[in-house]
Amino acid sequence: MSAQPDIMGDAGAPWDAADALPRAEDAGGARVDHLVVLGLVPPGARVLDIGCGDGTLLALLRDRRGVDGRGIELSREGVNACLARGLSVIQGDADTDLANYPDGAFDVVVLSQTIQATRNPRIVLEHLLRIGRQVIISFPNFGHWRVRAELAFRGRMPVTAMLPEAWYETQNIHHCTIRDFVGLCRVVGARIEKATALDARGHPMRFSMPWWVWNLIGAQGVFLLRRE
Amino acid sequence: MDTTPETCLDSRTDPAARLRETGREPSQALDPKSPVARFGTDRPLPMDSGVMLAPFQVAYQTAGTLNADRSNAVLICHALTGDQHFAHTHPVTGKPGWWETLVGPGKPVDTDRFFVVCSNVIGSCMGSTGPASLNPDTNRPYGLDFPLVTIRDMVRAQAMLLDHLGIGELLLCIGGSMGGMQVLQWAALYPERVFAAMPIATGARHSAQNIAFHEVGRQAIMADPAWADGRYLEAGTRPSKGLGVARMGAHITYLSEAALHRKFGRRFQAGSAPTFSFNADFQIESYLRHQGLSFVERFDANAYLYLTRAMDYFDLAEDHGGVLANAFRGTRTRFCVMSFTSDWLFPTADSRAIVHALNAASAPVAFVEVESDKGHDAFLLDEPAMFSAAKGFIDAAARARGL
Numbered sequence: 225m226s227a228q229p230d231i232m233g234d235a236g237a238p239w240d241a242a243d244a245l246p247r248a249e250d251a252g253g254a255r256v257d258h259l260v261v262l263g264l265v266p267p268g269a270r271v272l273d274i275g276c277g278d279g280t281l282l283a284l285l286r287d288r289r290g291v292d293g294r295g296i297e298l299s300r301e302g303v304n305a306c307l308a309r310g311l312s313v314i315q316g317d318a319d320t321d322l323a324n325y326p327d328g329a330f331d332v333v334v335l336s337q338t339i340q341a342t343r344n345p346r347i348v349l350e351h352l353l354r355i356g357r358q359v360i361i362s363f364p365n366f367g368h369w370r371v372r373a374e375l376a377f378r379g380r381m382p383v384t385a386m387l388p389e390a391w392y393e394t395q396n397i398h399h400c401t402i403r404d405f406v407g408l409c410r411v412v413g414a415r416i417e418k419a420t421a422l423d424a425r426g427h428p429m430r431f432s433m434p435w436w437v438w439n440l441i442g443a444q445g446v447f448l449l450r451r452e
Numbered sequence: 453m454d455t456t457p458e459t460c461l462d463s464r465t466d467p468a469a470r471l472r473e474t475g476r477e478p479s480q481a482l483d484p485k486s487p488v489a490r491f492g493t494d495r496p497l498p499m500d501s502g503v504m505l506a507p508f509q510v511a512y513q514t515a516g517t518l519n520a521d522r523s524n525a526v527l528i529c530h531a532l533t534g535d536q537h538f539a540h541t542h543p544v545t546g547k548p549g550w551w552e553t554l555v556g557p558g559k560p561v562d563t564d565r566f567f568v569v570c571s572n573v574i575g576s577c578m579g580s581t582g583p584a585s586l587n588p589d590t591n592r593p594y595g596l597d598f599p600l601v602t603i604r605d606m607v608r609a610q611a612m613l614l615d616h617l618g619i620g621e622l623l624l625c626i627g628g629s630m631g632g633m634q635v636l637q638w639a640a641l642y643p644e645r646v647f648a649a650m651p652i653a654t655g656a657r658h659s660a661q662n663i664a665f666h667e668v669g670r671q672a673i674m675a676d677p678a679w680a681d682g683r684y685l686e687a688g689t690r691p692s693k694g695l696g697v698a699r700m701g702a703h704i705t706y707l708s709e710a711a712l713h714r715k716f717g718r719r720f721q722a723g724s725a726p727t728f729s730f731n732a733d734f735q736i737e738s739y740l741r742h743q744g745l746s747f748v749e750r751f752d753a754n755a756y757l758y759l760t761r762a763m764d765y766f767d768l769a770e771d772h773g774g775v776l777a778n779a780f781r782g783t784r785t786r787f788c789v790m791s792f793t794s795d796w797l798f799p800t801a802d803s804r805a806i807v808h809a810l811n812a813a814s815a816p817v818a819f820v821e822v823e824s825d826k827g828h829d830a831f832l833l834d835e836p837a838m839f840s841a842a843k844g845f846i847d848a849a850a851r852a853r854g855l
Contacts, residue, residue: 225702245480261491270814292816294811294817300820300821300822300823300837303818303841304820304840304841304844305819306818306843306844307818307820307841307844307845307848307849308843308844309844309848310848310849310851310852311815311818311848312786312787312816312818313818313820314811314817314818315819315820316808318821320728324804324808324811324812325811325812326811326812328841329811329812352842380828419681452812
């Protein structure tokens with residue numbers, strides 16, 4: 225636990241702004257949050273992208289990092305788009321299909337903006353740590369100031385750029401804050417190797433600051449985890 | 453149908469004499485025109501039963517042109533009652549090829565770009581050696597003396613055909629149902645010869661329920677006195693009743709409750725009231741009877757026994773120490789597994805079991821479950837979602853092979 229950034233500790237403890245994070249000008253048309261993941265994946269790694277959508281991130285990782293990429297995607301449209309890109313993607317569900325993957329099958333498992341939509345985030349996270357040697361996970365931060373403001377001042381469930389759907393339509397059933405997520409990491413025995421927050425446009429915040437600031441102004445959290 | 457000389461196998465024709473006169477053996481009676489690769493006693497087919505089958509022959513059809521690198525070959529594996537006429541008018545029924553929905557110029561399996569081969573499986577009755585063929589030891593049709601056939605035997609024979617055609621590696625091996633079993637067996641037996649594999653609506657083993665349905669069909673054939681203990685070719689009879697009933701039962705398993713309801717419901721064949729008889733009052737009865745009648749014109753009863761048995765015996769995990777993943781260990785073949793939501797003969801769970809094994813073996817695998825209410829036969833029908841997924845997968849495989 226000593227190697228873990230002390231982000232649950234005193235207000236003064238800073239988060240690392242990860243060195244490998246890309247600058248916006250390197251984007252070359254790619255989404256900045258994808259470039260954040262790109263910066264965390266070693267070349268040639270075996271990568272599983274869960275909830276891979278149309279395969280944009282997997283294709284980026286394959287083309288720029290030479291990874292051996294696989295994906296899981298719920299929608300048939302997404303799977304078809306992946307097939308057309310030559311990606312090996314399985315139509316499936318993070319809640320039910322992860323149990324079938326063997327231990328340590330992948331170097332890196334990526335779960336992007338999906339954990340809050342799973343029925344059992346704790347079990348999903350435990351599977352991720354079991355299947356991958358490293359886990360990259362990102363999620364919308366429910367502690368963001370806009371979310372808090374919506375609740376505090378308007379008394380309504382927030383609808384923001386990160387969380388654009390009304391409460392009765394959203395797939396997101398298990399919201400958490402960055403601080404909540406750090407708590408879950410402790411519960412399941414995940415070591416946090418890197419952590420950062422992205423702003424509402426998906427750009428990494430490139431300065432160190434106390435954790436509570438990140439929990440307040442970060443629109444999403446991005447964590448690089450490893451089983452303890 | 454027994455009056456048509458071309459399709460008639462009656463006692464007045466000595467099969468051996470017929471072979472001498474025409475150069476065609478009895479299994480070619482229904483389809484004398486398909487090209488045939490003949491393998492003599494120097495090149496026997498080693499079968500799982502321990503028999504070395506010789507001589508034997510494989511009838512096939514092709515479409516498209518093999519390129520100079522021989523890198524654009526596609527093997528289509530047909531289903532239980534299918535044949536080599538995937539994209540050609542059927543010689544008996546006159547119907548279009550059974551997979552013209554998927555295969556043809558500009559289709560996902562594009563015959564403008566690929567050289568497509570499909571052979572009649574060993575044990576069948578459209579020109580490849582099977583129970584209707586002459587047993588060289590007796591000069592009579594084999595009947596039940598033909599050795600039991602396995603999916604692996606079919607695949608070995610196909611590999612010998614590809615050798616004969618000068619094809620080393622397949623760009624793609626694709627098939628549905630029993631054809632999908634052959635695709636899986638190809639990938640397990642000759643992984644270095646299969647660049648991409650597409651098993652559709654299939655399973656790595658035949659379920660108890662599926663074996664049960666097959667057994668009902670076989671017993672229907674054997675209960676027909678005209679079957680004559682499998683010697684009907686010599687007896688000059690045809691077990692059309694038994695084979696027809698077998699087909700009627702099997703055909704139900706290829707559809708779905710929803711599809712039957714949509715197509716037929718409880719509608720009456722004529723008028724709107726029952727006739728208080730056992731005539732085919734309901735449209736569904738009439739439809740099934742038609743399916744049975746038309747099937748016996750183009751299929752051999754003994755071949756049906758052998759091929760259903762081959763599917764029953766198929767258990768790819770059992771062949772690899774009980775662990776399906778072991779069948780694919782170290783493979784470099786890229787897979788696209790496909791199932792249909794309403795298929796209860798080979799339900800999605802069967803496809804998922806294949807996908808899990810391929811994952812455990814670290815094989816590159818894609819999986820698509822196509823939404824369809826058409827049941828198992830959906831893979832033969834117009835299913836745009838299947839076509840778009842197949843096109844994406846096949847085009848990407850072709851790109852990766854530099855085509």
